[in-house]
Amino acid sequence: MKKTTITRRELLGWIGKTAGVAVMYQAMSSLSLAAESTFKPxxxxxxxxxxxxxLVLGAGVAGMTAAYELRKAGYKVRILEYNERAGGRCWTIRGGDSFTELGGETQHCKFEDGGYLNPGPWRIPYHHHGILHYCHEFGVKLEGFVQVNYxxxxxxxxxxxxxxxRYREVxxxxQGHVGELLAKCVDQGSLDQSITPEDRLKLxxxxxxxxxxxxxxxxxxxxxxxxxxxFAVHAGGGLMPKAVQSDPIDFSALLQSDLWKTISQGQQNEHQTQIFQPVGGMDGVAKGFERQVKDLITYQAKVTKIQQDDKGVAVSYVDLNTGKERSATADYCVCTIPxxxxxxxxxxxSGKMQQGIRSVPYNAAVKFGLQFKRRFWEQDEAIxxxxxxxxxxxxxxxxxSDNFGSKGKxxxxxxxxxxxxNAFEFTSMTPAERVKKAVEMGAKIHPQYLEEFDSGIAVGWHRVxxxxxxxxxxxxxxxxxxxxNLCQIDGRMVLAGEHLSYLNAWQxxxxxxxxxxTERxxxxxxxAEVAA
Known part of the structure; x- marks a missing residue:
């Protein structure tokens, strides 16, 4: 007997007819693919x-990657970095750290030892081969990051x-309600023209x-x-209560709740197991790179002007330690400034590059690090x-995803x-207002927030x-x-960074x-050397 097949388009159409538009939307989300890294060792x-x-401008992950590989090839390399640390958005805030945002608000982090906030990147997918390669090469210790907890x-x-x-309930x-609908279609012969009798039984x-x-x-x-x-009541031992089966959520109520939109997060390519995080904070990645190129970095150098001609590149910058204006020159420049x-x-x-530089907006984002008097999510709710x-x-x-079961805050x-x-709205608030709102909203999920909250910090990225x-x-x-146009070599300059990739916002x-x-x-x- 000839076996027939069903295409993705036919499958989606069938789901839409039998289970409704909401279910078809979920199926479409599940079939989508995220980009995998093209890094080759x-x-x-x-x-x-x-x-x-x-000359490399910026000691973020892009700048330090470029500097590391260029120096290995024999170039004389120098890096100018705005901050007093390397890493850029690869940044971790711990107890004792302070951060002053645009507008002058300063936050002082009061987290206890072991607690931290990664305001920028916070996880590394298994298929981001490039950053994993450098982590291994530079001895950055990794541990598992729990993306999906049922x-x-x-x-x-x-x-x-x-x-x-609970995630697992939804x-x-x-799956149960949708599976029942599909099973009825199969059992009633709705797919007899699409699948073989043998496949029908297996389906x-x-x-x-x-x-x-x-x-x-x-x-x-x-x-x-x-x-x-x-279960409504889980099985015990001895004379403990017997297991009691639980009541599923009504299908219509479940669909109308829109909660199903969130349960596919762990199925996205970049969120699938295994996901990693550096032990102790994401800036472990930055420190790994920094150990290789630290002697090349001039810290607290605020670039104020970039000029190039047919002989080289000259960059003016302000030494933020002294307030004095200084300059740096080189034959060529890799610019990773956002x-x-x-x-x-x-x-x-060139005009085309200048137009491109001025045409790419940056997304707003806010992250909150909240410290509580105890790990109530583990102790009370087994999360x-x-x-x-x-x-x-x-x-x-x-x-x-670390220090499970530890005592204290x-x-x-x-x-x-x-x-x-929302991100723009919260960025416009003071840090204290942002934290207060986050606690109020979190309390709707965990009532313990109101009694257990200790201190917090909130980073609004448009104020960084x-x-x-x-x-x-x-x-x-x-x-x-x-x-x-932005990716071209323009005279003696080339740009680099997450903004010039198809993996935006990822290291x-x-x-x-x-x-x-750097290769180009x-x-x-x-x-140019050969031509000369």
């Missing part, structure tokens, strides 16, 4: 021309009286297993569904790592908002002096018009951009 530049020099919460202010549900019930069996259907093919209160979503800042600095580049989701502006709560990520309008935003924002139209994008830019610049320099 073994990157190596050929020998640099004798005496050739390159015991965490999903929450909507408009559903179920505003009370949160996922199990969503029915797989749906019952996947969805937790009972022997009748129904998703309802049963042993099968409770094994997926959890476009949001570079657009405010005089630089003589060890992972993320809870909410439709409130804070969007999510991420629980620490604990720090969690009390919210991560990005984009308009060295970036004025969290990452470059592209549209298909702006990429078509400006992306290639991997910064590394790939830096490697691509190196070839350009070699060609």
């Amino acid at each position: 073994g990157f190596k530049l050929s020998k640099a021309p004798k005496g050739a020099s390159i 015991n965490a919460m999903v929450h909507s202010t408009e559903a179920f009286g505003g009370k949160p549900k 996922q199990a019930d969503y 029915l069996e797989s749906l019952r297993n996947w969805a937790g259907l009972d022997k009748s093919g129904i998703y309802r209160k049963s042993l099968e569904s409770s094994l997926k979503r959890g 476009l949001s800042v570079l657009s405010q600095i005089p630089v003589n580049v 060890y790592g992972g993320i809870s989701y909410t439709d409130q502006p804070i969007r999510n709560i991420s629980y620490p 604990g720090v969690l990520l009390g919210g991560y908002m990005w984009g308009a309008p 002096p060295w970036t004025h935003g969290c990452c470059g924002v592209w549209t298909p139209e702006t990429r078509e018009t400006h992306y290639d 991997e994008g910064a590394i790939l951009s830096a490697l691509d830019a 610049l190196h070839k350009h320099i070699i060609s």
Whole structure:
């Protein structure tokens, strides 16, 4: 018998007809793919021309990647960095740290030892091969980051009286109800023209297993569904109560709640297991790079002007320690300054590049680090790592993936908002107001917030002096018009950073951009030497 197949488009259409538009939307989300890193190990530049020099602007991950590889090739390299530390957005705030944002507000972090906030990147996907390569090469110790915790919460202010549900309950019930609908279609012969009789039986069996259907093919209160979503009363020993099966959420109420939108997060390519974090904070990555190139970095150097001609590049900067104006020169320049800042600095580049520099906005984002008197999420609710989701502006709560069961105070990520309008709204508040709002919103998921809160810190990225935003924002139209122009070697300059990659807001994008830019610049320099 000839076996027929069903295409993705046909599958989506079938789901839409049988289970409704909401379910079809979820299926479309599950079928989408995120970009995987194109990093290839073994990157190596050929020998640099004798005496050739390159100035790198910015000691973030992109700048330090470029400097590291260029020096290995034999170039004379110097890095100018605005901050008194390396890393840029690869940044960790701990107890005792202070941070002054644009507008003059200063926050003093009061976290106890072991507690920290990563205001920028906070996780490393398994397929970001470039950053993992350098972590291994530089001895950056990694540990697991818990992205999906089925015991965490999903929450909507408009559903179920505003009370949160367990992630596992929503996922199990969503799969169960959808599985029941699909099983009925299969059982009633709706797919006889699309699948073989043998496949029909296997599909029915797989749906019952996947969805937790009972022997009748129904998703309802049963042993099968409770094994997926959890029991109302769990099994004990001795004369403890017997296990009691739990009641699934009504399908219509579940669909209308929109909570199903959050349960596919762990299925996204960049969120799939395994995900990593550096032990003790994301700035472990920055420190790993810094150990390789620290002698090349001039810290607290605020670039004020970039000029180039046919002989070289000259950069004016202010020494923030002394307030004095200084200059640095080189044959060529790799500029990793965020476009949001570079657009405010005089630089003589081509009209096309200048237009591109001024045409890429930066996204707004706010992150909250909240310290509590105890790790109540573990002690009261058995939530060890992972993320809870909410439709409130804070969007999510991420629980620490380390030091499980430790005594004393604990720090969690009390919210991560990005984009308009909420991130702009919260950025306009004072840090104290931001923290207060985050605590109020978090209390709707965890009532313990109000009694257990100790201290907090909130970073609004549009008020961070060295970036004025969290990452470059592209549209298909702006990429078509400006992306290639910004990536070109312009005279003796080339730009690099996460903003010049297809992995925006990821450190991997910064590394790939830096490697691509340095390789092209190196070839350009070699060609110029040969031509001369």
